[in-house]
Amino acid sequence: MVNVQSEFFTFHNQIKLSEENQELREKRDILLNKLKKNISDEAASFTSFNQGSYAMGTGIKPNDGDFDIDVGLKFDIDHDDYPDPVQVKQWVKDALDGHTKSVKIRRSCVTVTYQKDNDPIYHVDFAVYAANNADKQMYIAKGKEYSTDEYRIWQLSDPQELLNYLNSLYDDSEDRAQFRRVVRYMKKWKNQHFNTSGNNAPTGIALTALACSYFMPHYSKDFLTNKKTYDDFKAIKTLVNNIQNAFTLTWDSDDGCFYRTITQALPVQPRNNLFEKMTNKQMNNFYDQICTMYSKFAEAEGKSKKLEVCQLMIDVFGEAFPAAVDRSYVGTSESA
Amino acid sequence: MLGKTNFKLKTSSMTIYIEEKILSEISNYQKQGQFELEAGGIVVGYYDAVESALKITDMTWPQIDDIRGRYRFIRKEAGHQELMDRLWEQSGYKKSYLGEWHTHNQCRPIPSPIDYNNWRNISERHHNFNEQLFIIIGKISSGIWMVKNRKIQKIEEWDNDGTIM
Numbered sequence: 001m002v003n004v005q006s007e008f009f010t011f012h013n014q015i016k017l018s019e020e021n022q023e024l025r026e027k028r029d030i031l032l033n034k035l036k037k038n039i040s041d042e043a044a045s046f047t048s049f050n051q052g053s054y055a056m057g058t059g060i061k062p063n064d065g066d067f068d069i070d071v072g073l074k075f076d077i078d079h080d081d082y083p084d085p086v087q088v089k090q091w092v093k094d095a096l097d098g099h100t101k102s103v104k105i106r107r108s109c110v111t112v113t114y115q116k117d118n119d120p121i122y123h124v125d126f127a128v129y130a131a132n133n134a135d136k137q138m139y140i141a142k143g144k145e146y147s148t149d150e151y152r153i154w155q156l157s158d159p160q161e162l163l164n165y166l167n168s169l170y171d172d173s174e175d176r177a178q179f180r181r182v183v184r185y186m187k188k189w190k191n192q193h194f195n196t197s198g199n200n201a202p203t204g205i206a207l208t209a210l211a212c213s214y215f216m217p218h219y220s221k222d223f224l225t226n227k228k229t230y231d232d233f234k235a236i237k238t239l240v241n242n243i244q245n246a247f248t249l250t251w252d253s254d255d256g257c258f259y260r261t262i263t264q265a266l267p268v269q270p271r272n273n274l275f276e277k278m279t280n281k282q283m284n285n286f287y288d289q290i291c292t293m294y295s296k297f298a299e300a301e302g303k304s305k306k307l308e309v310c311q312l313m314i315d316v317f318g319e320a321f322p323a324a325v326d327r328s329y330v331g332t333s334e335s336a
Numbered sequence: 337m338l339g340k341t342n343f344k345l346k347t348s349s350m351t352i353y354i355e356e357k358i359l360s361e362i363s364n365y366q367k368q369g370q371f372e373l374e375a376g377g378i379v380v381g382y383y384d385a386v387e388s389a390l391k392i393t394d395m396t397w398p399q400i401d402d403i404r405g406r407y408r409f410i411r412k413e414a415g416h417q418e419l420m421d422r423l424w425e426q427s428g429y430k431k432s433y434l435g436e437w438h439t440h441n442q443c444r445p446i447p448s449p450i451d452y453n454n455w456r457n458i459s460e461r462h463h464n465f466n467e468q469l470f471i472i473i474g475k476i477s478s479g480i481w482m483v484k485n486r487k488i489q490k491i492e493e494w495d496n497d498g499t500i501m
Contacts, residue, residue: 010428073497307432307464308384319385328420328433330378333411333458335438336450 017059067122079130087140206274214242260287341392351389374409435469445472
């Protein structure tokens, strides 16, 4: 097998969206400033923090420049004093209404769409938390403007918990870095091979949770220096093989056939099944795509030229993966 | 006429682009270069995944150790290998040796038996690509040949203002 680790590093640098990303920070700060300036005097004070894939270090650049930014807002309130969580979300909505392209209260967040001049549109999802509770826990505001009372709830949720969980999985920060790289590769693969409308594609968090369950760090260790040399190809190949084996056959009585289906719980509270919104048929398509990816990896192992391996990786991950070649030996030539 | 665009060639197995820069270098050589002594060098390019095509982007010129005769050109390793290595590194390890070019002191280039043997021998070495490309620059027109598994196939011939012949 040809070693393509440096090509994986190049690929990772191409696709990663890190917390330090300037463009992202600017976009987030424009909206945070608008929020601070326009929020009503009746609203409680708040602080903001990054959450989602950016905070976890598993974000990738969007295919079409349509950034999705996750920001958490910690309001200095006790949720018991605000029986209606939508009221608190309304503070955010009212502050930004009219200053942005659109503001919508969605079930788990307030989604703001923003566009300045001819910049591409971007979305910021504000998750609203009650952070000053008697039990010292954090609660997220759930519910929409016209939801009935049973859907307006404060749900126990610690946005830091998934990050803490991730950090607890592997002691070595280099192992965690490989975990993050592999999650990014999986997300890029998803963007390449799925129609992302509706629930066709597994979500980013579902892929992250699958990696929590099935990823193992892969490296070789120099026993003299104790230095680890990471092998991302082996790591993702093993992960994909494990995911493939996690599917089970399920009879679908509506379609009258068996489908390969999968469940994966969020590893922290509320431990919900992250595939519950996908139909059996959609999960079966996910399975087929996983099998195709695995077969490309298996094929790559039999190749002796770097470019041939890279071409297979381009099939899987798209053109952000470099079409690298081995060093050329030019030899001599005699013409007449 | 080729104009400012790249030169696109289709073979049964792949698409090949010759960059504008290379075409004008060839055409300039035809107008100003000398043909009394043969010249040559290596042909360099990369695989473009977006277009699924081989792109010819660079060629090297005769180096000091090369032997230039009236009816022969012997390209040595020295100089060309260093240039190849630099192109490889500067391109993020994408550029590769693709083949050879040399001149003929004739209007339309016709490969000699020595050329054919040379191309077959080169194609048996270990390369990044299964196909090797060979260009002969004549005084009026130039030709490009592809060699794969010792089989030689002429791809195209064009004259110095870019008309395909």
